[in-house]
Amino acid sequence: QERAMDSHQKMQQICDLLRKEIPYYNWVGFYFKNGDKRELKLGPYAGEPTDHTIIPFGKGICGQVAESNQNFVVPDVQAQDNYIACSITVKSEIVVPLFKNGENIGQIDIDSDTSDPFTEVDERFLEFVNQKVAEIL
Numbered sequence: 001q002e003r004a005m006d007s008h009q010k011m012q013q014i015c016d017l018l019r020k021e022i023p024y025y026n027w028v029g030f031y032f033k034n035g036d037k038r039e040l041k042l043g044p045y046a047g048e049p050t051d052h053t054i055i056p057f058g059k060g061i062c063g064q065v066a067e068s069n070q071n072f073v074v075p076d077v078q079a080q081d082n083y084i085a086c087s088i089t090v091k092s093e094i095v096v097p098l099f100k101n102g103e104n105i106g107q108i109d110i111d112s113d114t115s116d117p118f119t120e121v122d123e124r125f126l127e128f129v130n131q132k133v134a135e136i137l
């Protein structure tokens with residue numbers, strides 16, 4: 001008998017699909033607030049494994065979005081001083097917060113090996129993806 005996919009498996013499929021279908025999405029992952037701690041914990045992702053499975057609030061692009069509640073588009077990661085490098089091939093990044101009942105509970109993080117690829121279309125699309133994910137959490 002088949003069992004329904006749980007939310008973790010669904011998020012894994014979203015990561016795999018986005019990475020496969022969008023050529024400039026080279027690493028796709030979800031981070032979530034780690035319990036009551038002021039830190040993020042890596043959830044499902046697609047791409048190279050990263051050492052940064054825990055990111056304190058305020059640290060890097062991800063940690064800044066945990067506090068700002070705003071999308072963060074980075075056209076050139078080398079121009080950022082509060083940035084955590086996961087791979088030397090990465091040139092740009094976008095992080096979009098994920099809200100559940102109005103609360104910032106996590107984020108989707110995309111790394112790209114292309115410079116300056118992200119537009120408002122990516123922002124609206126990733127906001128939509130996060131809304132859909134919030135509904136299954």
Ligand code: SME
Nearest residue numbers: 050060061062083084086
């Ligand atoms: N670059 C991120 C860290 C996460 S890795 O990209 C997977 C940051 O600066 O927060």
